Amino acid sequence: MPKSATTEIADAITTSLNGAVFSRPFTAVRSRRPSFRLQDLETVRVSVVPVAVESALADRARDRGLHKVQVWVQQRVGGAEGDGIDDAEFDALDYLCQEIDDHFRHKRLPGYQQAAWQRTERQPLYWPAHLDRQGVFTGVVTLTYSLVR
Numbered sequence: 061m062p063k064s065a066t067t068e069i070a071d072a073i074t075t076s077l078n079g080a081v082f083s084r085p086f087t088a089v090r091s092r093r094p095s096f097r098l099q100d101l102e103t104v105r106v107s108v109v110p111v112a113v114e115s116a117l118a119d120r121a122r123d124r125g126l127h128k129v130q131v132w133v134q135q136r137v138g139g140a141e142g143d144g145i146d147d148a149e150f151d152a153l154d155y156l157c158q159e160i161d162d163h164f165r166h167k168r169l170p171g172y173q174q175a176a177w178q179r180t181e182r183q184p185l186y187w188p189a190h191l192d193r194q195g196v197f198t199g200v201v202t203l204t205y206s207l208v209r
Contacts, residue, residue: 065175066127069205070110072172073129073164077106080163084156094132101136101196104153108132111202118208125209126178131201133157138195150186150197157182157199164203175205 063071070090077088086106094107109130118124133156138145161180169175180203187198 064110064113065125065207066110066113066129069127069169069172069175069207070108070129072169072175073131073203074108076163076170077108077131077160079170082156082159082163084152086156088131091132094134096134098136098194098196101134104133104135104156106131106133122208125207127175127205127207129203129205131157131160131203133160133197133199133201134190135197136195137191137197145191145195153197153199154185157185157201160201169205172205175207178204178206180204 074088074090084104086104088106088108091107091109094109096105109132111130112128114126115123133153135149135153137149137153161182164177165180167177169177180201182199182201185199187200190196190198
């Protein structure tokens with residue numbers, strides 16, 4: 061079955077993450093909706109989510125697509141209402157997000173070489189509402205790849 065370019069890029073990101081070694085072990089999964097029950101977040105969860113595409117003119121005959129894919133890093137680090145946050149776990153997960161950023165920055169995407177890395181965003185660095193309400197660290201690394209067709 062054919063897939064959109066953004067979904068193919070998300071699949072290549074997932075494969076690349078699963079083939080690399082990071083400070084925290086995980087298995088990345090491509091997802092449309094990274095939503096878990098609290099009991100499923102006792103270990104780190106990494107979800108790869110295709111989220112957007114923007115097309116613009118590249119030259120007279122071709123267009124450039126900017127494909128955005130988010131990598132969600134989630135794990136419970138404390139109690140509900142922000143009680144008892146484990147700062148060491150929080151810092152380790154924040155570092156994992158940085159490692160994911162570093163893994164892709166300035167590189168062609170393995171498995172999808174025609175896609176060129178353009179930028180990475182981590183804004184905000186983590187979702188305060190998830191931390192405050194559920195004691196869950198949620199960091200989102202947004203990768204943007206350019207594809208000329």
